[in-house]
Amino acid sequence: MGPIKIFDTTLRDGEQSPGVNLNQLEKLEIAKQLERFGVDIMEAGFPASSKGDFEAVRNIARTIKNVSVTGLARAKKSDIDIAWEALKDADEPRLHIFLATSPIHMTHKLKKTPEEVIQTAVEMVTYAKQKFPHVEWSAEDATRSDRAFLATIVEKVIEAGATVVNLPDTVGYTTPEEYGALFRYMRKHVPNIDQVALSAHCHDDLGMAVANSLAAVENGATQIEGTINGIGERAGNAALEEFAVALNIRQDKYPYQTNLRLKEIKRTSDLVSKFSGMAVPANKAVVGRNAFAHESGIHQDGVLKNASTYEIITPELVGVQSNNLVLGKHSGRHAFKDKIEQLGYKLADDKVSEAFQAFKQLTDRKKEVTDDDLFTILIDVQTNIDDLKKYSLQAFQVQYGSSNMPTATVALTTPDGSRVETARTGQGSVEALYNTIEALVEETIHLTDFHLSSIGKGRDALAEVHVNMTVNEETVSGRGSAQDVLEAAAHAFLNAINRVFLNKSTTVQETAPL
Ligand SMILES: CC(=O)SCCNC(=O)CCNC(=O)[C@H](O)C(C)(C)COP(=O)(O)OP(=O)(O)OC[C@H]1O[C@@H](n2cnc3c(N)ncnc32)[C@H](O)[C@@H]1OP(=O)(O)O
Ligand SMILES: CC(C)C(=O)C(=O)O
Secondary structure (H helix, E strand, O other), X not given: OOOOEEEXXXXXXXXXXXXXXXXXXXXXXXXXXXXXXXXXXXXXXXXXXXHHHHHHHHHHHHHOOOOEEEEEEEOOHHXXXXXXXXXXXXXOOEEEEEEEOOHHHHHHHHOOOHHHHHHHHHHHHHHHHOOOOEEEEEEEOHHHOOHHHHHHHHHHHHXXXXXXXXXXXXXXXXXXXXXXXXXXXXXXXXXXXXXXXXXXXXXXXXXXXXXHHHHXXXXXXXXXXXXXXXXOOOOOEOEHHHHHHXXXXXXXXXXXXXXXXXXXXXXXXXXXXXXXXXXXXXXXXXXXXXXXXXXXXXXXXXXXXXXXXXXXXXXXXXXXOOOOEOOOOOOOHHHHHHHHHHOOOOOOHHHXXXXXXXXXXXXXXXXXXXXXXXXXXXXXXXXXXXXXXXXXXXXXXXXXXXXXXXXXXXXXXXXXXXXXXXXXXXXXXXXXXXXXXHHHOOOOEEEEEEEEEEEOOOOOOEEEEEEEEEEOOEEEEEEEEEOOHHHHHHHHHHHXXXXXXXXXXXXOOOOOOO
16 A cells, blocks of 8 residues: 555645634735645635635646646536636646535535435536546535445546545544544445545544544555644634644654654644744644653653654654754754755845845844744745735834823825825824734725734843734735744734735636636
């Protein structure tokens, strides 16, 4: 048997996490990193769901050449047609069609009889197969479906041309023992099952997504679906980094291979966390900040005597560098370029210059520039929307004292290039700043979430702010980093406002049937 195929759905199911809203440049950066990580298939979005998703899938399908790119579609001709427009330029266009098979979903959601569901599934797979060489068919809510019915519909969609069959645990309901038994059942009762790849897709509602995925491979699954950091609808999906490291560390129990490069795990996780605004909990397996930290005396004593006493995974295995101190104030352009190549980035010359400038500015203010800082600079440069910016920050000042009202003064450049300036108060410094920016822009803004974190450690660590808000009733998120917390907050707020204009300026081309 060949390696287990890894199907990443960070950009589709992962983006279904409440509050996550990735723009096209961010999606493309994540896609490039998933390619470096070595996933076999990436689900880049659901093209029929929005213009933004359509554009993102098309862009990724045209750019990513070493990973098979797919998009999701309902069992509807119009969804399939739109997906084809988005994916037709991929090297080997691949479609993912889903249709629910559980009594609950068929009765209450689809309002179809089981016979109608079989007929629709067969018709849509047949239709899709006229365009796409690879068609994955998912039996949504498979784990709450009748097994005999599931075996019948699976046999028929394979006859209709499906090349992959997925049995999702859509609501995270199943247990490892039950899920393993489902895969054994399918292998035994579907006569043509060996003609397709058999896939598992697990959700983490009961905290068993990775355990269930492992049970699936032990019982005949040849493809595993999941996301980076386990992000996704509700409690999320199986975390691919946890699945991959479990296979690696417990080869004795799971003698399966994947094409993943484990050393890329940390960077992939950092990138997804940064863009999605979903911080990785410190105690999360494999990528959490504490995953390799030893706090208690007995553990520290053991690790000093022999690391294997308390460490089953080495930080190096997943790309966590123990000493990530890098360039400083006196470093020049060559060393800088060399370092960013070591970090795996290939930037055009103008972007290298932009990143070098940002790096030099930082060295004036910060003693030690770490890999984390550089990483932040590089992805800011790669995804900056300056050319399309509607508003940009010229200057700001905030006056704060424990006994007076915080007051902010802000100067912005507006889209027509003019400079506007005003002052407002607020209950706190950030509110004063945001009230002032809001008074200067013409948009209607409602802030729904604000999250502050530090990049790296120490008093001079960079601050990073994520915001979620609605701008003119459109839901957007924004990100900003700076050494000062208020400056990072101002950048994040403006970044979110400006994304509305980015979304507007990247409309679907005439060819797209939307
Ligand atoms: C398990 C999963 O993760 S599935 C993927 C979930 N992802 C998303 O929903 C992405 C975001 N979704 C959207 O943007 C929207 O829901 C859209 C654009 C896809 C559809 O929007 P709308 O046309 O307004 O429909 P709405 O979402 O309200 O309802 C879904 C409709 O699709 C139907 N439907 C649901 N699943 C399927 C399916 N697999 N095949 C065919 N029809 C389906 C529902 O029965 C309902 O139909 P009805 O209008 O006849 O009752
Ligand atoms: C579309 C399918 C695979 C899905 O996301 C689920 O069932 O959870």
